[in-house]
Amino acid sequence: MDHLSVLFERYPALSAVEKPLRSACDMLEECFRQGGKLLLCGNGGSACDCEHIAGELMKSFVLPRPLSQENAQALALCGDDGALASGLHNGLPCMVLSGLTGLSTAFANDADPALAFAQQAWVYACPGDVLMGITTSGSSRNVVLAAQAAKARGAKVIGLTGEKLGRLAPLCDALINVPDTETYRVQELHLPVYHAICLELEERFFGKEQNA
Secondary structure, three states: OOHHHHHHHHOHHHHHHHHHHHHHHHHHHHHHHOOOOEEEEEOOHHHHHHHHHHHHHOOOOOOOOOOOHHHHHHHHHOOOOOHHHHHOOOOOOEEEOOOOHHHHHHHHHHOOHHHHHHHHHHHHOOOOOEEEEEEOOOOOHHHHHHHHHHHHOOOEEEEEEOOOOOOOHHHOOEEEEOOOOOHHHHHHHHHHHHHHHHHHHHHHHHOHHHHO
């Protein structure tokens, strides 16, 4: 199933971002197939969206993601009686940069609070990784700084923003700037966009043709 086409049928206004959205899906597929990871950052509601995306990618979303027989055998060698092999899901690796409260608050206290995401991006990001920065304004300083740090480390950047081009735009390899400017409306459009991304990636990695 082409989940992106379904998205555009349900939300015709999002056809305006079809090209960067498809590019973002391809970029993430390449990242994960090469053993890379997705770094996510945003503020407020966008921080919650980061958690939401990680939740859909790191476990089963709508498709089953059973472990392979090889995985089960590896777990058995480590003492698993079958509970892990039958209970765990395959997933795609994500790191939410707003998740380490101790590190973030320590860095905010000891240095510049706006650099907390950038500090993590600098440490975590590797060539082939992708950072997704979510900012309704397109200019949240801490997200922009994280994108700069990630790109300096060789990662690519996906921006999920509102219609107005902000300071994040020039750093993006794919900019999904949904067609609205009011913060809550931008956030309302972000959810179906990232759900479609997660559905598309799940199909590509765990769909029936992948398990045939």
